[in-house]
Amino acid sequence: MNKRLEKLRQQMSQRGISHILITKPENRLYLSGFTGTTGVLLIGLETADFLTDFRYVEQVKQQSPHFNVVKIEQGSAFGAVAEVLRQYKSEKLFFEEEHLTVKQYRELKEHLRDIGLEPGSGLVEELRLIKDxxxxxxxxxxxxxxxxxxxxxxxxxxxxxxxxxxxxxxxxxxxxxxxxxxxxxxxxxxxxxxxxxxxxxxxxxxxxxxxxxxxxxxxxxxxxxxxxxxxxxxxxxxxxxxxxxxxxxxxxxxxxxxxxxxxxxxxxxxxxxxxxxxxxxxxxxxxxxxxxxxxxxxxxxxxxxxxxxxxxxxxxxxxxxxxxxxxxxxxxxxxxxxxxxxxxxxxxxxxxxxxxx
CATH class of the missing domain: 3.90.230.10 (Creatinase/methionine aminopeptidase superfamily)
Structure with a gap:
């Protein structure tokens, strides 16, 4: 999984992306090894956070040791994402435009009022083309x-x-x-x-x-x-x-x-x-x-x-x-x-x- 994260970071660096939000289940599994159903990844050039609720905290620790586990206490995952990004002083977030619904996008935008959003697709899918x-x-x-x-x-x-x-x-x-x-x-x-x-x-x-x-x-x-x-x-x-x-x-x-x-x-x-x-x-x-x-x-x-x-x-x-x-x-x-x-x-x-x- 570490090699996959490094390859993704190389793509991010080439495109000037400081942080990317992974919400697509297949991409989450590919990068983290997590087999559960709830959680999002927030990956930076030097950081990797897995945000999930109390049901999956221990599973993430076992299956995704390369990630820092952030427990979502109350509210939505996007609110927690916003808090972590502010700690990192990030100014922009790349997200998977082909996966979010309109409702989810609006919610994400509401929580990240002071952080720019960059829609896009294909970064992780490009890595998944070649099977290891x-x-x-x-x-x-x-x-x-x-x-x-x-x-x-x-x-x-x-x-x-x-x-x-x-x-x-x-x-x-x-x-x-x-x-x-x-x-x-x-x-x-x-x-x-x-x-x-x-x-x-x-x-x-x-x-x-x-x-x-x-x-x-x-x-x-x-x-x-x-x-x-x-x-x-x-x-x-x-x-x-x-x-x-x-x-x-x-x-x-x-x-x-x-x-x-x-x-x-x-x-x-x-x-x-x-x-x-x-x-x-x-x-x-x-x-x-x-x-x-x-x-x-x-x-x-x-x-x-x-x-x-x-x-x-x-x-x-x-x-x-x-x-x-x-x-x-x-x-x-x-x-x-x-x-x-x-x-x-x-x-x-x-x-x-x-x-x-």
Missing amino acids: DEEISIIRRAMEIGDKAFAHILNYIKPGVSEKDLALELEFFMRRQGAAGTAFDTIIASGPRSALPHGVAGDRQLQPGDLLTMDFGALYRGYNSDMTRTVVLGEPDEKQQEIYNIVLEAQLAGLAAVREGVTARAVDEAARQIITDRGYGEYFGHGTGHGVGLAIHERPRLAAKDDTVLKAGMVVTVEPGIYLPGWGGVRIEDSILVTEEGCEILTSSPKHELLKL
């Missing part, structure tokens, strides 16, 4: 849990089973494997519903001949896994096989394009071109992938407007899809670690053939 060895180790385990869950759920997929039942079984299994919960609301979309890219599990019961798209992940030690597989109940018809093969080809093209030095946009183009050339471009409406870590969706985005240059240590997904309204859809997703020469695929569940159940 400890993060990669945790993410590997989260991905392993997801792979085991996929192998487990195959035994439960049959006509008459509801999407919700499958989602519940996935969650129970991942929790039994050590996950704290699901990374996001599990997507289980069957039959015509598989045309919904974010078709969260519903009451529909699986039918013979259905395509079934499952997009799920495990939350493990604060980090997320993410994978998607599409299977079919019974023998696939010609169109189902065609669409699956196109998506698989696009996904493999996207994976092949990943390496240090290429742009996120170039990876998106590689996958998208396959689908467009086959005549289904209008049915692939989302980006090819996204970063994954403490948040299930984080930078970079593998999309047409993201020129981020990929670097070794980034963890991203590659997940093209085709979604035909009224018919169904296919998506295949792996999470990968960017390397100097290419990528390491962190999800190992089978995909090279349309799995028939």
